[in-house]
Amino acid sequence: MKKFSVVIAGGGSTFTPGIVLMLLDNLDRFPIRSIKFYDNDAKRQKIVAKACEIYLKEHAPEIEFTYTTDPQRAFSDVDFVLAHIRVGKYAMRELDEKIPLKYGVVGQETCGPGGLAYGMRSIGGVIEILNYMEEYSPNAWMLNYSNPAAIVAEATRRLRPDSKILNICDMPIDLEEKMADMCGLKSRKEMQVSYYGLNHFGWWSEIYDKDGKDLMPEIKEHVAANGFADAIAKTDQHVDQSWLETFQKVRDVYAVDPTTIPNTYLKYYLFPDYVVEHSNPEYTRANEVMDGREKQVFGACKEIIEKGTSKECGFEPDVHASYIVDLACAIAKNTQERFLLIVPNEGAIENFDPSAMVEIPCVVGSNGYEKIVQGAIPRFQKGLMEQQVAVEKLTVEAWIEGSYQKMWQAITLSKTVSSAKVAKDILDDLIEANKDYWPKLS
């Protein structure tokens, strides 16, 4: 069997060790000859890379391992780019969350003004990596889960429409694992779903088991009672209290439209007042992550480096991320597996903007994806999506054109923002905070 060469872009990410261990767990179906890390922060990446180097020497010495900040070295001779960069890192995530909260508006990583601010930073970073891949390994595929995926996907559609990039999110995977658990199934792979929406903005409309039995009644009963809170995804990475509250809140989101099962992220748009009341403007999710996951991962890395061995280290495979291997295998081995991908609509949702980047089921094989038509969607979802897709498109246009006006319109139009005045105040603060990252707006 062919052995593959992968580069992890965002080598210094808190998710990198978990993804490396997950890749090692899947070598039987996805054999690897080379793993490279690429990051533009040499110091941060080095800590993760040195620890992974020791781990790989002890567990898979046959795999060649390198890490670099040099794009040519990183992107030459690779089959897959696994991209999870965070332009501006947690310091900027913290500002994305805290600036809107200062004005009584939802402060969230990918939703509302904070998500748009993050989008304005990510577009350039992701396009840069795509350019490197196309220059040094033109046959490679990029599996991108850098956020905010909706805006990144729209930007790649506009700026690099022919690129071999698949944009994917792990939230539906986690939620499908929970729904499988509600139905007593072993895995989400025993379900066949219909789903439509934008990234972090979608709904399940049908769910069947392998025999064609309708699972929606059972799932709805659970969600109506407790949201996703009483289900267990065996692979769960979302275990902090704030995530448990988000899973619980899905009960109220579901009540607004009990014909579908909503994505957790809809709470930010349908219950923004609740979200703001339950946020601490001094201590947001970015603080939780810095005090939790980042400390834990970098602590484990430093311990491995000091001891010179990974024995009894704190590294754990990110089992939930095995969907990345599923996706790579779909391309490498033409498995024709179904995934929810973020792709140009072009009629898949019949009554929605053909140029929108929508999240829908697709069949993936060696030549890319084929979309599964979702037909016409109800007025409630369509109304919400029309507004949100305009927000996302205006943000990408603001980036391309350097337009202050369009960025102000994007923030004004976000369902999380109550007025154009508030939008302008937030925008002016965001511009100041992002002056090292955003294009100049005028």
Ligand code: NAD
């Ligand atoms: P992190 O800050 O720990 O890691 C990101 C890394 O990217 C950092 O080491 C940083 O130096 C690097 N980076 C920033 N800009 C870069 C650039 N231009 N080129 C190369 N490297 C660059 O962040 P994290 O919390 O581990 O998350 C990483 C990314 O994965 C984020 O975008 C996050 O939103 C995303 N994510 C997405 C999903 C999904 O479902 N789509 C799930 C989990 C995480």
Ligand code: G6P
């Ligand atoms: C989910 C989403 C990701 C997001 C992550 C945030 O998995 O799908 O897009 O990045 O949650 O998790 P965090 O622990 O960083 O708040």
Ligand code: MN
């Ligand atoms: Mn996501």
